[in-house]
Amino acid sequence: MVSPLPLCGDTRSGQGRAGESVTLFIAIYPPQRASCIMQGFLRQAVDRDSVAVRKIMRPWTEADPSVSEALDVWFRDRAPESARCTVLEVDKTLRAACLWNTDQAGQVNLLGLGAAAEAAEAGIDTRLLRELILEWVQGGTVTANVLAAPTLPASIFHCLRGCGFFFEGRSAELGPADRPSVRLRKYFLYRTIHQDELIGFLQELMTSFGYEVRREGPGFRYRAREEFRRPFLFAQWHEITVSGSDLVVHPPARILDWYELETLFYPLRICGRDERPLFLPMEKKRAEQLMDLSQHDPLQKSLFEASGECQERVLRLNNLTYSHPVGGSAIRKGLPFLFYVNKIGVVGAAKVEDAYLDEPDNVCRKLQEIGEIDSQDVHEQAATAGPRMGMVQVITYQWYQAFSKAVSLEEIRGIDPSFNPQRTRLVSSRLFDAIVARGAS
Numbered sequence: 001m002v003s004p005l006p007l008c009g010d011t012r013s014g015q016g017r018a019g020e021s022v023t024l025f026i027a028i029y030p031p032q033r034a035s036c037i038m039q040g041f042l043r044q045a046v047d048r049d050s051v052a053v054r055k056i057m058r059p060w061t062e063a064d065p066s067v068s069e070a071l072d073v074w075f076r077d078r079a080p081e082s083a084r085c086t087v088l089e090v091d092k093t094l095r096a097a098c099l100w101n102t103d104q105a106g107q108v109n110l111l112g113l114g115a116a117a118e119a120a121e122a123g124i125d126t127r128l129l130r131e132l133i134l135e136w137v138q139g140g141t142v143t144a145n146v147l148a149a150p151t152l153p154a155s156i157f158h159c160l161r162g163c164g165f166f167f168e169g170r171s172a173e174l175g176p177a178d179r180p181s182v183r184l185r186k187y188f189l190y191r192t193i194h195q196d197e198l199i200g201f202l203q204e205l206m207t208s209f210g211y212e213v214r215r216e217g218p219g220f221r222y223r224a225r226e227e228f229r230r231p232f233l234f235a236q237w238h239e240i241t242v243s244g245s246d247l248v249v250h251p252p253a254r255i256l257d258w259y260e261l262e263t264l265f266y267p268l269r270i271c272g273r274d275e276r277p278l279f280l281p282m283e284k285k286r287a288e289q290l291m292d293l294s295q296h297d298p299l300q301k302s303l304f305e306a307s308g309e310c311q312e313r314v315l316r317l318n319n320l321t322y323s324h325p326v327g328g329s330a331i332r333k334g335l336p337f338l339f340y341v342n343k344i345g346v347v348g349a350a351k352v353e354d355a356y357l358d359e360p361d362n363v364c365r366k367l368q369e370i371g372e373i374d375s376q377d378v379h380e381q382a383a384t385a386g387p388r389m390g391m392v393q394v395i396t397y398q399w400y401q402a403f404s405k406a407v408s409l410e411e412i413r414g415i416d417p418s419f420n421p422q423r424t425r426l427v428s429s430r431l432f433d434a435i436v437a438r439g440a441s
Contacts, residue, residue, distance in 0.1 A: 145183065196273070350401070
């Protein structure tokens with residue numbers, strides 16, 4: 001059965017290169033005091049991880065023997081050409097594990113995902129899956145699929161939906177030997193859609209999904225085509241309309257958030273009229289609490305050369321920072337922004353998950369729960385005049401991508417000679433795109 005427009009759940013908590021496909025197995029180990037965990041390590045699984053990985057994978061190996069066979073192959077051969085097993089280690093404990101391999105189908109196939117309740121609440125499973133999605137984007141992946149047993153915990157499906165996977169169908173169980181499964185899929189769209197193009201984009205999207213589409217006024221109606229419906233089911237019309245800058249889906253009447261679409265089809269970017277990305281400067285001390293900066297120092301590269309499959313990559317688990325208040329209502333969920341580290345340059349980009357104003361003392365208390373904090377720096381970021389006087393802007397973010405090289409202030413001024421990085425500001429889309437292009441080169 002074809003369902004109405006597939007919308008992902010709450011995500012707060014160009015073409016890609018074809019020819020590569022990945023099979024992924026993920027599971028999560030229950031974290032301990034997850035709210036205090038600030039740093040993890042992503043690395044390849046080794047022999048000592050075998051027992052923990054197999055314990056984590058048990059729900060999947062019991063439902064599908066091929067998962068157990070794939071684990072056997074990995075721990076026996078550890079051949080990257082057939083599979084890779086990546087684990088997430090926090091506090092010297094294995095929290096998550098992913099086993100994936102490639103074929104020639106040109107897509108990613110996820111054959112398992114599991115998470116303990118504690119890990120799901122801490123968001124470690126979602127963070128791991130998003131790190132993998134970022135990796136797949138670098139490889140130009142076009143689609144990712146998952147087949148899951150319908151009896152698996154609901155938290156697994158919530159994690160998948162929060163990362164942009166949506167329901168595409170369920171197999172029937174009509175015989176004693178049948179093994180029913182639920183299919184979900186994520187599409188990767190490597191393009192920028194402007195606000196004025198959204199309705200046309202969605203209409204083309206629904207047509208490609210096999211819906212019957214009827215244009216009406218500034219919006220359109222859609223329903224599952226009769227030939228694609230299951231027996232004894234009838235499809236009602238759904239409608240997407242425009243209200244100001246909002247897209248409204250009904251029934252039921254609700255706003256379709258741009259960030260929801262960007263997550264479904266990440267790395268899709270939606271650009272509003274006159275929208276300007278955020279430029280966020282910070283000192284190196286604060287930046288080191290949020291990201292690994294070693295790769296941006298050319299003098300340290302020789303210390304971090306690849307030396308085998310056990311090489312670790314630091315993963316900062318704190319996705320919260322602060323700044324001088326700027327932008328007001330222009331700081332929407334999903335707005336892209338740049339991380340500028342003083343005396344280094346722009347080191348990466350991310351998307352705003354949430355932004356709000358708070359008093360410096362409250363910000364300090366919140367940040368002390370997740371790590372060290374420079375109280376003086378927080379207070380210095382407070383506005384000194386205007387309606388936001390005495391307030392600090394708090395920003396949570398997702399989809400952080402480190403640049404392959406830092407973009408220095410000299411390079412930025414080569415694009416815009418008048419640019420000044422001393423305070424948080426909004427920048428033009430042209431400058432943002434130019435910096436991202438420099439950082440990826």
